Amino acid sequence: MKDQQLMWNESSRETLLESPIFSVRSIHRHSSDGREGDFICLDAPDWVTVVPLLSGDQGCDQGPQFIMVEQFRHGSGKVTFEFPAGTIDPGEDPQRAAERELLEETGYTAGSLIPLGNVSPNPAFMNNRVHVFLANDLIWHKEQELDENEQIHTHLEPVDRVRQQMGTGAYDNGVMVIALQFFSRYKEKLGADRIRTGE
């Protein structure tokens, strides 16, 4: 098998740093052609991102809209507009984490949560996955329940504007771009299936 030639095997690992959001490891690996080296990796929990969609028939005269959260981000040092998202707790089901983050950050519950896909956010140096869910049939349930250092404003944003603006101004979160791509794929497939079945 071709990809077996490309595999590197681990012989040892060392923890360089433990932090509340990840650990940094140095992993010593050997290639099948005799090379070896130490590689820096982040050992991080899985993440979840929720795409909360209000369809045009839920009283949005601007067409379909996303419920988005506005918050300060400590990596970029900027306030961003993005989808509700967070870390999956140890042993927690990704879908349960999606429900939880949606409710905590926006106060909404979803009549249906559809898994859109999951991917390694950065396989070059991270070992975790991000799971993306579409939240439909949204109902406002209660006030936000934020973590100690979370301050979040919620907004409705037209779907088209978010797609057009992504990567500019406050629309500046790559994990959200991942979620948008999974969302686009789902909508295209839904459209193709409707044409195919004559719905």
Added chain:
Amino acid sequence: MKDQQLMWNESSRETLLESPIFSVRSIHRHSSDGREGDFICLDAPDWVTVVPLLSGDQGCDQGPQFIMVEQFRHGSGKVTFEFPAGTIDPGEDPQRAAERELLEETGYTAGSLIPLGNVSPNPAFMNNRVHVFLANDLIWHKEQELDENEQIHTHLEPVDRVRQQMGTGAYDNGVMVIALQFFSRYKEKLGADRIRTGE
């Protein structure tokens, strides 16, 4: 201004770890409503990802295809299929880095390189940006020039298959999903402009 309420201001920072691919900092910040805390951030160089597109009229009977690289990734511990990508050198122009990575990893040069967008890959804890370029009019130029620990196979992959498979099997790189979303947006805008101008 609403987002001023959400800003946190830095009062001090400490370096916890220096590594070849990033540094880990602990940043002490204060919010406008009197909260404070230490936040872990990765200080990393900017990245570039190149979407190398062979159009249907460049001899691909399966329609448009991407040139993709197959390599072992030390974070996920897996072999992935992805776009050519890498780190932008200090002071290097992102477009120049795109040309360089494309040539080094695939041996191709592009007749045109179009900037598709850039975004913070993860503003929650990273301070860098990823720049995405579309590479058109590709010409095979020479053999790969790989870094010491790089082993890369190149493949042609149909555009539709990559979009459909993303997040499964070896199609498992979130930064590539970001690039796909920017690529999709560009192609849609191009299509809309052609309809608008009657081309």
